């Protein structure tokens with residue numbers, strides 16, 4: 001029987017800190033946050049401050065840098081940036097027991113297979129989140145937009161581990177949805193990130209600004225068309241309507257800060273290898289040319 005009592009958050013920054021904080025605040029599960037640096041020190045000293053539409057409050061949390069300091073987890077929310085996945089996998093390895101499940105909520109298409117390669121499909125669930133979260137200062141997480149989690153099995157089956165995770169998020173009052181086609185949904189989110197996280201990071205603007213110039217919108221469509229070709233090679237059908245939905249729904253996101261834009265603002269390493277970088281690698285694999293995305297990749301490398 002699966003019972004997600006001991007929860008570990010590997011990488012308790014914006015996403016992990018917020019969702020982990022909600023679970024600590026609203027459920028009986030015991031939450032351990034794995035973090036580092038000044039953020040970890042603040043979590044230990046003051047607890048985790050959550051700022052969202054419910055207001056500001058501080059939750060007492062257990063926080064460590066070393067996962068082996070915590071109880072063996074039943075569920076690990078895996079929420080490091082993609083460039084930290086390999087290191088984080090090695091850090092959690094000693095605490096992943098027979099009963100441990102890992103749920104990745106990261107963006108991108110490469111983290112889930114990387115986790116599966118190491119721990120096996122029986123231990124890893126694929127998910128993603130739609131949230132505008134941030135860490136404005138050490139020990140503080142903000143949630144400004146959306147805020148949902150989607151997860152599902154590769155074959156669309158409703159397994160016990162998926163329903164237990166759904167129950168946990170429901171108890172934590174986190175909007176949650178089970179997907180019958182998680183691969184396609186992850187690709188749709190990845191496509192959004194490949195277009196808008198990348199353009200907002202390069203142009204150093206919020207999402208709505210991209211569409212204030214017709215050239216920004218046209219470029220978004222060119223990027224989408226290339227992603228559509230790569231996706232088809234990978235067996236994922238993205239329709240023209242998907243492209244229109246991505247672009248039309250983004251136009252209204254006034255002042256919305258993507259996570260990559262936030263990283264650029266803070267002078268942090270940008271997560272672009274997981275987005276445009278992954279596309280460039282797939283284009284090489286399939287011997288395809290994706291000039292607009294390749295240009296985006298080159299520009300991000302230069303900025304970084």
Ligand SMILES: NC(=O)C1=CN([C@@H]2O[C@H](COP(=O)(O)OP(=O)(O)OC[C@H]3O[C@@H](n4cnc5c(N)ncnc54)[C@H](OP(=O)(O)O)[C@@H]3O)[C@@H](O)[C@H]2O)C=CC1
Pocket residue numbers: 010011012013014015016034035036037039065079080081082084087088091105106107108129130131132133134135258259271
């Ligand atoms: N922010 C958002 O609104 C959204 C983000 N995402 C995705 O979620 C994932 C996480 O993003 P986000 O929460 O913004 O990232 P953050 O950088 O805010 O959080 C990751 C945290 O993990 C810490 N960390 C990384 N490696 C280790 C380690 N080995 N030991 C301890 N702590 C570690 C980081 O520390 P440090 O800061 O020192 O690097 C950081 O505090 C990404 O894939 C992102 O694309 C998805 C949807 C929305």
Ligand SMILES: CC(C)(CO)C(=O)C(=O)O
Pocket residue numbers: 107129130131132146192193197257258259260
């Ligand atoms: C789509 C969005 C903006 C919110 O979930 C995101 O994934 C990000 O900021 O990285």
